[in-house]
Amino acid sequence: xxxxxxxxxxxxxxxxxxxxxxxxxxxxxxxxxxxxxxxxxxxxxxxxxxxxxxxxxxxxxxxxxxxxxxxxxxxxxxxxxxxxxxxxxxxxxxxxxxxxxxxxxxxxxxxxxxxxxxxxxxxxxxxxxxxxxxxxxxxxxxxxxxxxxxxxxxxxxxxxxxxxxxxxxxxxxxxxxxxxxxxxxxxxxxxxxxxxxxxxxxxxxxxxxxxxxxxxxxxxxxxxxxxxxxxxxxxxxxxxxxxxxxxxxxxxxxxxxxxxxxxxxxxxxxxxxxxxxxxxxxxxxxxxxxxxxxxxxxxxxxxxxxxxxxxxxxxxxxxxxxxxxxxxxxxxxxxxxxxxxxxxxxxxxxxxxxxxxxxxxxxxxxxxxxxxxxxxxxxxxxxxxxxxxxxxxxxxxxxxxxxxxxxxxxxxxxxxxxxxxxxxxxxxxxxxxxxxxxxxxxxxxxxxxxxxxxxxxxxxxxxxxxxxxxxxxxxxxxxxxxxxxxxxxxxxxxxxxxxxxxxxxxxxxxxxxxxxxxxxxxxxxxxxxxxxxxxxxxxxxxxxxxxxxxxxxxxxxxxxxxxxxxxxxxxxxxxxxxxxxxxxxxxxxxxxxxxxxxxxxxxxxxxxxxxxxxxxxxxxxxxxxxxxxxxxx
Numbered sequence: 001x002x003x004x005x006x007x008x009x010x011x012x013x014x015x016x017x018x019x020x021x022x023x024x025x026x027x028x029x030x031x032x033x034x035x036x037x038x039x040x041x042x043x044x045x046x047x048x049x050x051x052x053x054x055x056x057x058x059x060x061x062x063x064x065x066x067x068x069x070x071x072x073x074x075x076x077x078x079x080x081x082x083x084x085x086x087x088x089x090x091x092x093x094x095x096x097x098x099x100x101x102x103x104x105x106x107x108x109x110x111x112x113x114x115x116x117x118x119x120x121x122x123x124x125x126x127x128x129x130x131x132x133x134x135x136x137x138x139x140x141x142x143x144x145x146x147x148x149x150x151x152x153x154x155x156x157x158x159x160x161x162x163x164x165x166x167x168x169x170x171x172x173x174x175x176x177x178x179x180x181x182x183x184x185x186x187x188x189x190x191x192x193x194x195x196x197x198x199x200x201x202x203x204x205x206x207x208x209x210x211x212x213x214x215x216x217x218x219x220x221x222x223x224x225x226x227x228x229x230x231x232x233x234x235x236x237x238x239x240x241x242x243x244x245x246x247x248x249x250x251x252x253x254x255x256x257x258x259x260x261x262x263x264x265x266x267x268x269x270x271x272x273x274x275x276x277x278x279x280x281x282x283x284x285x286x287x288x289x290x291x292x293x294x295x296x297x298x299x300x301x302x303x304x305x306x307x308x309x310x311x312x313x314x315x316x317x318x319x320x321x322x323x324x325x326x327x328x329x330x331x332x333x334x335x336x337x338x339x340x341x342x343x344x345x346x347x348x349x350x351x352x353x354x355x356x357x358x359x360x361x362x363x364x365x366x367x368x369x370x371x372x373x374x375x376x377x378x379x380x381x382x383x384x385x386x387x388x389x390x391x392x393x394x395x396x397x398x399x400x401x402x403x404x405x406x407x408x409x410x411x412x413x414x415x416x417x418x419x420x421x422x423x424x425x426x427x428x429x430x431x432x433x434x435x436x437x438x439x440x441x442x443x444x445x446x447x448x449x450x451x452x453x454x455x456x457x458x459x460x461x462x463x464x465x466x467x468x469x470x471x472x473x474x475x476x477x478x479x480x481x482x483x484x485x486x487x488x489x490x491x492x493x494x495x496x497x498x499x500x501x502x503x504x505x506x507x508x509x510x511x512x513x514x515x516x517x518x519x520x521x522x523x524x525x526x527x528x529x530x531x532x533x534x535x536x537x538x539x540x541x542x543x544x545x546x547x548x549x550x551x552x553x554x555x556x557x558x559x560x561x562x563x564x565x566x567x568x569x570x571x572x573x574x575x576x577x578x579x580x581x582x583x584x585x586x587x588x589x590x591x592x593x594x595x596x597x598x599x600x601x602x603x604x605x606x607x608x609x610x611x612x613x614x615x616x617x618x619x620x621x622x623x624x625x626x627x628x629x630x631x632x633x
Contacts, residue, residue, distance in 0.1 A: 161188060
């Protein structure tokens, strides 16, 4: 019975709300009839003791005065179901000012002996009317709010949440959760670092210190989730807060920035699970924007592998600058289409050219160079999946090395100003085919940069894994967790360097306009992170317990997989740049003429070689290359 009534009330509130003009009309009616009631009360219900016509005329005068101040203070403007103390203040203030004005009018009439006019209002009736109006208007609002609160009363099976931050954003989150009948959460209180608020209540909810957050407290309060509701929080502080919460086994949600709220309104569905990136946060990157802007302004820029994780983010970053045309090359048609639609919201559509093409097709690439005359190239097209490339060394060499060779030669031929290649930390002392091909690409780009009489400046950028890239371990873990596990890890001690995709691509742009070409720029990846720790944190961020809710199993190292990655080879010396996040790998001198000839010979006879012969050629080419089976990592 009660649930049926609540359901019907919810439908009424969902489908109907009183418009402002109707609220004003109701308030005016209350003012008018309350004055007549005040007359009747004043004369002890003896209606024949006063002139009804005078009472009606005076009621209209009172109505006009009250209406003026209702309009002026907009006491009718708020939604009745969400009436707050501030709305009550407005109501009381407007009626008080109206009373003062009416008393003033009466005193003026009596001072000038205008006793017989309708403006000579009885003081007692004005006071009775003032009390009655406030009671009726406030009661009307409270009654509607009570029905609404009854209708949305939180069922017992909702998840208890604590909101971190009791400021404006936190209060908004609380209001949204409590006003959404479909919300799966109920607010148990706030967490705030402000000692002045701790132990008190904000909007009826208690405020706790982070120090009380223990597993015992969480169990006693039946807390199932935390919601981060502070927007101006520093990255390092946010990381600290998350680390204090993640071990408690609760789901952690984040409040999106204001610009993502639908029509400026936050909804429960906007609350998103905290990303792993927040736990691997580093200091914000400071870019030399003027140098980048100067290098990109008005230029035609080609991005290869543009639909991939790195290429697409480079394209997004480029929209920040006053570039000319963006020529975005990739084999994948559907991701390319989606990228184009996304970029059209940021820059003019005529500046974007989506090209479906293969960087290993010489004729196709030359056609593009002739047609678009690119001035800057960001080369991110490559096969990068280590186990797959281990089984397909011919394709890895054809695409990664062959594609780079074609593009670098065309860049020289068509006098491209800048060629920036995206490399990998797997190129350092490689133990797999993918890493070996990337190392050969680095040698190839360096060899091209040392050719005489060329205009093109060649730059190589080297960095480790990026969080959330296509084919990386993070999306795989998330999929496994959503499926209920198990989460598979190759080895309990395996570590990797990680940075976010935007962070990596910002540094690619920065490095692209350093020096005069020929350098290998290596990015500061921070400290290596254990893959096991990442898996555990992802499970905890989902509100689950590793080993209990989600099992973790170890499958053994895959072909070509290292336990750890490196950023510099043994023979490379790191040199600083003006950006502390970027170093130069000073490499040993090589016979670069022979490098180009060696690559050419392998490519010409590529498919006449067995896998063993091709890998042997790459080992001869890259002295540091050794397979996992030939060494202990």
